[in-house]
Amino acid sequence: MALNDLELSLMAFPQRWDGPSGVLTLSFLLLPVGDPTVPLGGGPQFAGTTVDLVINLVSGLDSLPSTATAPSKTVKYTAQPPPVAPTLFPRCSTSLWLRESLSLAAKCPPYPPQQRVS
Numbered sequence: 001m002a003l004n005d006l007e008l009s010l011m012a013f014p015q016r017w018d019g020p021s022g023v024l025t026l027s028f029l030l031l032p033v034g035d036p037t038v039p040l041g042g043g044p045q046f047a048g049t050t051v052d053l054v055i056n057l058v059s060g061l062d063s064l065p066s067t068a069t070a071p072s073k074t075v076k077y078t079a080q081p082p083p084v085a086p087t088l089f090p091r092c093s094t095s096l097w098l099r100e101s102l103s104l105a106a107k108c109p110p111y112p113p114q115q116r117v118s
Contacts, residue, residue: 007033007040028053030079036089048086051079059075 016025032046039045056071082088102103 009033028079047089048081052080053077053079
């Protein structure tokens with residue numbers, strides 16, 4: 001999937017690891033790439049919408065996982081929005097001044113060419 005096609009950003013923040021029980025506690029942040037009050041793709045608006053997630057955990061740190069890496073555990077999770085979300089996002093849009101809506105390509109300038117430093 002091209003970066004310009006992304007509609008959601010998902011970030012996971014490990015909070016705690018209990019080695020003896022094997023329990024990893026995470027916090028998630030799920031944000032839309034654009035306006036949270038407009039529909040995502042063909043679905044509902046982001047603000048106030050429940051999102052079903054499938055979390056795939058891989059074991060080991062020997063290499064970075066890929067789409068071909070088999071998960072060691074799969075967990076289904078339903079992200080519930082806070083009750084205030086449908087009213088919070090529209091209020092933020094009226095309080096925050098934006099010049100214009102930018103595409104992801106405009107937000108991310110081209111990476112500069114690499115130079116070897118001796």
